[in-house]
Amino acid sequence: MQLESLIATARAQAASDLHIEPGLPAALRVRGTLRTLGEPLTAKATMEMARRMIPAEDWPRFMERRSFDLSRTIEGVRCRINILQSSRGIGFAVRLLASFQTSIDRLNLLPDLKRLVTHHNGLILLSGPTGCGKSSTLAALIQEINVTDPRHIITIESPIEYTFRPKLAYIRQREVGRDTPSFEQAIIDSLREDPDVLMVGEMREPEVMRLTLNASETGHLVLATVHSSSCVEAIQRVTNAFPSDMQSAVRAQLADCLIAVVCQRLRYRPDLKVRVPELEILLPNFAVKGFIRSGEFFRIISVLETGAEQGMWTWQRYQAWMEKKRDWHLPEANEQAETEPLDPGGPRPGLPALAASPRVAPSDRAPAGGTAPASSSPTRADHPNRPIEIEPEEGGLEGLIKKLEGP
Numbered sequence: 001m002q003l004e005s006l007i008a009t010a011r012a013q014a015a016s017d018l019h020i021e022p023g024l025p026a027a028l029r030v031r032g033t034l035r036t037l038g039e040p041l042t043a044k045a046t047m048e049m050a051r052r053m054i055p056a057e058d059w060p061r062f063m064e065r066r067s068f069d070l071s072r073t074i075e076g077v078r079c080r081i082n083i084l085q086s087s088r089g090i091g092f093a094v095r096l097l098a099s100f101q102t103s104i105d106r107l108n109l110l111p112d113l114k115r116l117v118t119h120h121n122g123l124i125l126l127s128g129p130t131g132c133g134k135s136s137t138l139a140a141l142i143q144e145i146n147v148t149d150p151r152h153i154i155t156i157e158s159p160i161e162y163t164f165r166p167k168l169a170y171i172r173q174r175e176v177g178r179d180t181p182s183f184e185q186a187i188i189d190s191l192r193e194d195p196d197v198l199m200v201g202e203m204r205e206p207e208v209m210r211l212t213l214n215a216s217e218t219g220h221l222v223l224a225t226v227h228s229s230s231c232v233e234a235i236q237r238v239t240n241a242f243p244s245d246m247q248s249a250v251r252a253q254l255a256d257c258l259i260a261v262v263c264q265r266l267r268y269r270p271d272l273k274v275r276v277p278e279l280e281i282l283l284p285n286f287a288v289k290g291f292i293r294s295g296e297f298f299r300i301i302s303v304l305e306t307g308a309e310q311g312m313w314t315w316q317r318y319q320a321w322m323e324k325k326r327d328w329h330l331p332e333a334n335e336q337a338e339t340e341p342l343d344p345g346g347p348r349p350g351l352p353a354l355a356a357s358p359r360v361a362p363s364d365r366a367p368a369g370g371t372a373p374a375s376s377s378p379t380r381a382d383h384p385n386r387p388i389e390i391e392p393e394e395g396g397l398e399g400l401i402k403k404l405e406g407p
Contacts, residue, residue, distance in 0.1 A: 022089035043089035123216035127234035128264040157201035231261040231282035
């Protein structure tokens with residue numbers, strides 16, 4: 001079975017994710033629940049998929065890091081793809097992105113979010129757990145600027161998930177590993193490139209956080225994401241990423257530059273048969289800024305609960321608003337995103353491939369685990385009621401490739 005047909009099936013079943021692993025059936029995540037699809041895939045089949053997806057010049061980097069990130073449009077669906085080595089061979093984790101042009105209205109988000117991007121400097125922090133739709137909401141905020149304001153937007157992503165067709169805005173999109181070696185370098189470069197708006201797709205390392213905060217203080221509107229389960233936790237996560245002797249200064253920076261913290265999660269609506277985003281929104285009034293500076297984060301919760309008149313939203317208030325909402329946008333199967341054509345992957349013509357991002361340390365690389373040959377993959381017919389397992393074998397990824405490709 002080809003990757004294209006699996007993605008087409010995933011799209012038809014409204015799946016958000018597709019998982020591929022040698023020796024196991026493909027798995028789809030539909031409305032938050034995993035379900036398997038068809039027969040187990042062989043190690044040879046998954047390696048051939050990886051060979052087709054990873055450009056030849058990037059194959060050595062995959063062999064060194066044992067993982068590779070890219071984004072493609074496959075079967076009309078924009079996909080974020082992580083190719084990885086596991087004990088069984090080469091696997092895939094594929095995120096299927098929205099097949100329509102994201103916007104605040106089409107994602108059924110609170111219209112008040114449009115006001116956030118009218119600011120011309122400061123930091124908008126978008127948070128939430130993995131897989132909650134942060135990238136889609138971030139793209140919707142960028143698109144709102146694109147259709148309303150002639151500003152220069154630079155996005156820094158790994159990989160690029162949504163591509164934009166410039167309308168009023170002038171948009172540059174840079175992919176870490178292909179267009180720039182790291183988030184850190186891209187942020188430093190962007191400050192020399194006359195941006196009005198800067199979008200940082202991932203804010204994990206302290207250095208990326210520091211540069212992002214600095215950019216938001218120097219007259220730019222910055223949008224960034226962080227993993228957390230609440231607005232207060234997002235602020236704590238940023239400050240706690242720094243050494244204790246720097247946290248006071250970081251809290252002062254946050255208090256000065258913060259425009260809003262938006263935390264998101266997805267909720268399945270049986271009546272609509274889709275998952276819709278729920279939000280918690282924190283706006284920094286004088287009380288919130290004071291609690292951030294003093295590090296009294298626990299006291300922010302009470303301000304959030306009593307801040308409805310100032311535009312703050314708790315989970316409960318937002319759920320009540322959703323119950324009253326009637327103008328839901330339900331995506332249709334034939335909807336397509338209006339996007340700018342994008343090089344599917346690899347370096348630009350005439351440019352050498354970039355070295356691996358410096359944030360990947362040798363100690364973080366996956367150990368060379370063994371893999372089993374394709375012939376050892378069991379089928380459901382052999383053991384219909386037993387879990388499918390392939391024991392690791394000596395030789396690692398190189399050994400697997402040699403066995404599958406032959407002498």
